[in-house]
Amino acid sequence: MEIRYPATFEPQDGGGFFVQFVDLPDTFTEGATLEEAQFNASEALSAMLGFKLDAGEAIAPPTAGAAGAQYIAPDAKTQAAYLIRQARADRSLSELARALETSWPAARKLEDPKHWPSLRQLERAAAALGKRLVLSLE
Known part of the structure; x- marks a missing residue:
């Protein structure tokens, strides 16, 4: 599953761009250039998804x-925290912890957007949830 949210980029009269997310209307930003607006949009999206998680x-x-x-x-x-949360669906964190043979706090960290999980942790969690870890670079 790829996590990409649609955003509109509206040029402003004085220059720059106003950015608002289609699915998250309370998430918006701006930038002096299109490149800056895109960077700021990723930052704003990360912050809002992190808050919601x-x-x-x-x-x-x-x-x-x-x-x-x-x-x-x-x-x-x-993205990692969001994907684990989505894959877990209605399973409890306790179930995930048992499947990973780890503690509840360790399983909870996988859904913490401030935590940097290792690839090994993500791969094990994906397998425990019946999924496969796939990486890509842009």
Whole structure:
């Protein structure tokens, strides 16, 4: 599963761009150049998804094929936490911890967007959840 959220980039009269996410209307930013606006959009998306993960809030899935939108990815830590949360679905953290043969706090760290899990931890968690870890570089 790829985590990319659609965002609109509106040129501003005085220059620069205003960015707002289609699926997260309370998440927006700006930038003096398109490149800066894209960078800031990734930062804003990472912060909002991280906040929602920390608070245990539901996160709307990204809309596919949003016309006129650019698709933005959050940072790697946030993507990892989001993907583990999505793959776990209705299973408890205790079930995941038992499957990984680890403690509940260690399993919880996998869903913490401030934690840098190792590839080995992510691979083991994916396998325990019946998934496969796939990496890509842009």
